[in-house]
Amino acid sequence: MSALLYINSLFLLLHIIPFSFRYKEGYQRFCKWLFIITNSIGVLANFADFVYFKYTLKRTTATFYSQFVNEQNKFKLLIDFFRDYWYLVVLFGVFIWLFIKLYDLVLVKPKSPSGWPVFALHTAFMVVILLASFTGVRGGWGSGTRPITLSNAGEYVDTPDQMSLVLNTPFCIFRTLKASKLKLLHYYEDGELNAIYSPIHLPADTGKFNKLNVVFLIIESLGKEHVGSLNTDLDGGKYKGYTPFIDSLISEGYTFTQSYANGRKSIDALPSIISGIPSIREPFVLSIYSGNKTSSIAKVLGDEGYETAFFHGAPNGSMGFSSYTHLAGIKHYFGQNEYKKKGDNDGTWGIWDDPFMQYMAQTMNTFRQPFFSAFFSLSSHHPFKLPEEYKGKFPKGPLPVQEIFGYTDMALRNFFKTASAMPWYKNTLFVLCADHATVSYYPEYQNIPGYFSIPIVLYYPGGNLKGKSDKLVQQLDITPTVLNYLHYDKPYFSFGFDAFSRDAHNFVVNNNDGNFSFYQGDYMLVNDGKESIALYNLKNDRLLQHNILNQETLTAHKMDRYFKAFHQQYNNRMIGDQLTAK
Numbered sequence: 001m002s003a004l005l006y007i008n009s010l011f012l013l014l015h016i017i018p019f020s021f022r023y024k025e026g027y028q029r030f031c032k033w034l035f036i037i038t039n040s041i042g043v044l045a046n047f048a049d050f051v052y053f054k055y056t057l058k059r060t061t062a063t064f065y066s067q068f069v070n071e072q073n074k075f076k077l078l079i080d081f082f083r084d085y086w087y088l089v090v091l092f093g094v095f096i097w098l099f100i101k102l103y104d105l106v107l108v109k110p111k112s113p114s115g116w117p118v119f120a121l122h123t124a125f126m127v128v129i130l131l132a133s134f135t136g137v138r139g140g141w142g143s144g145t146r147p148i149t150l151s152n153a154g155e156y157v158d159t160p161d162q163m164s165l166v167l168n169t170p171f172c173i174f175r176t177l178k179a180s181k182l183k184l185l186h187y188y189e190d191g192e193l194n195a196i197y198s199p200i201h202l203p204a205d206t207g208k209f210n211k212l213n214v215v216f217l218i219i220e221s222l223g224k225e226h227v228g229s230l231n232t233d234l235d236g237g238k239y240k241g242y243t244p245f246i247d248s249l250i251s252e253g254y255t256f257t258q259s260y261a262n263g264r265k266s267i268d269a270l271p272s273i274i275s276g277i278p279s280i281r282e283p284f285v286l287s288i289y290s291g292n293k294t295s296s297i298a299k300v301l302g303d304e305g306y307e308t309a310f311f312h313g314a315p316n317g318s319m320g321f322s323s324y325t326h327l328a329g330i331k332h333y334f335g336q337n338e339y340k341k342k343g344d345n346d347g348t349w350g351i352w353d354d355p356f357m358q359y360m361a362q363t364m365n366t367f368r369q370p371f372f373s374a375f376f377s378l379s380s381h382h383p384f385k386l387p388e389e390y391k392g393k394f395p396k397g398p399l400p401v402q403e404i405f406g407y408t409d410m411a412l413r414n415f416f417k418t419a420s421a422m423p424w425y426k427n428t429l430f431v432l433c434a435d436h437a438t439v440s441y442y443p444e445y446q447n448i449p450g451y452f453s454i455p456i457v458l459y460y461p462g463g464n465l466k467g468k469s470d471k472l473v474q475q476l477d478i479t480p481t482v483l484n485y486l487h488y489d490k491p492y493f494s495f496g497f498d499a500f501s502r503d504a505h506n507f508v509v510n511n512n513d514g515n516f517s518f519y520q521g522d523y524m525l526v527n528d529g530k531e532s533i534a535l536y537n538l539k540n541d542r543l544l545q546h547n548i549l550n551q552e553t554l555t556a557h558k559m560d561r562y563f564k565a566f567h568q569q570y571n572n573r574m575i576g577d578q579l580t581a582k
Contacts, residue, residue: 003171018122207487213428223437224453253459269435276494299329307371313351354411426462
């Protein structure tokens with residue numbers, strides 16, 4: 001009701017103003033096409049989410065356009081969408097055709113009543129309709145009723161991931177048009193707050209700062225589900241996955257069995273991984289707080305004499321990466337504009353992963369050591385295409401993206417083969433992770449933890465960093481883990497934790513569709529931003545079938561204490577522009 005009233009507000013107003021020209025044929029013709037066009041746009045928004053939802057797991061909001069505003073290939077992406085989802089285009093056309101036919105069944109008779117009594121009556125009707133519309137938009141009436149928003153959908157679902165079934169896309173867009181502002185929170189006094197949780201990291205040891213090169217390899221959409229060695233329990237132990245090289249890297253490196261992304265979109269990933277700042281409710285880089293002074297692993301290492309660079313094969317400016325990396329203190333950006341070789345473009349997003357990773361290896365070989373580099377792949381992004389020479393070369397799975405993971409896995413193998421012959425290789429700490437997970441096939445991954453599960457692997461060919469831990473780890477933890485592993489000896493800022501620390505109070509947090517998922521120990525607490533609404537034991541209930549919030553109240557209370565500390569630190573530091581260590 002709220003969405004329909006938003007969409008049809010002008011149409012309603014034009015029909016209820018108490019003047020006789022409403023009955024003229026030209027006026028009614030204008031109203032007809034206003035009604036059809038505005039409602040068609042609303043229907044189109046819902047149709048688009050038939051496809052887009054499975055990648056983001058949330059209804060599209062007003063930040064959608066901002067995420068793609070810098071793309072130079074919008075028209076090509078639109079053509080690819082029409083080609084892959086042509087049946088939705090046809091269905092949309094049929095829907096609108098029926099919509100027009102139905103409208104024509106309701107006719108306004110061109111008979112104009114006149115006189116002051118009619119005018120007064122119609123004026124009264126207008127007032128009543130305006131009040132009813134105002135009530136419908138707000139979702140209720142009275143001083144105690146707040147305008148409904150996305151979180152109200154939680155009242156009508158059993159689990160938070162069902163909220164998008166209750167919502168509709170036009171409503172989500174309208175309710176997020178206004179810039180989202182955080183509110184100051186006062187759960188704890190400063191002393192108690194920092195004792196529970198603080199994002200300020202202090203040097204924990206006296207070891208000498210070891211200036212290893214650091215290379216982040218961020219793989220587009222690589223959910224943990226697709227990595228065989230991290231899923232030895234699937235298919236009765238027979239599951240092989242689609243990334244044999246990553247499996248071999250895991251056997252020679254250090255990884256975690258419970259590792260998570262902090263968001264579901266590429267635009268969420270870089271601030272989490274490089275700056276230690278998650279996106280809450282909306283992407284950090286699109287929020288009103290994106291102008292805050294921030295720190296990052298690139299700035300920290302750059303101040304210690306590191307060369308810093310970012311590699312992404314898309315046109316410069318894509319996804320706003322070049323803007324973010326500049327603010328994050330990364331000095332050199334290498335994108336499609338810098339890649340001079342012709343013929344390696346995939347025709348949609350940019351340079352294929354394999355040749356671009358070879359370019360990256362050769363470029364890094366020109367850097368003065370020590371250096372920090374981050375790479376963001378793109379080939380495993382929809383529309384999931386392969387270079388002609390590799391078609392049919394990689395195993396296919398039930399999901400189209402799985403064949404592409406085989407290609408990107410090969411590109412990684414070739415990159416490491418090239419890099420291993422270079423003088424900086426053994427003095428380099430590699431960190432491999434994903435920007436976010438993607439569509440899932442197995443039921444074990446078709447729930448909130450599964451939707452955010454990604455691999456996080458550390459590999460140091462010149463050292464003895466090997467092993468596997470069941471500790472909870474997230475993208476936010478990558479920067480603290482790396483800096484502490486290098487024995488960085490100054491304070492720094494990150495909302496994450498050191499994954500190698502023996503502290504057992506660490507937690508993981510992600511936010512999607514307005515709800516927080518808060519992981520600690522074996523449990524996941526779901527909070528709608530005001531109160532906890534669910535608690536699950538992930539060890540005993542992987543499919544999240546049993547909400548034990550009312551049974552394990554002590555566990556819920558303990559986790560709620562840490563969640564409130566995180567929430568207060570996040571909101572208050574964002575508002576107060578306190579995202580650096582003094």
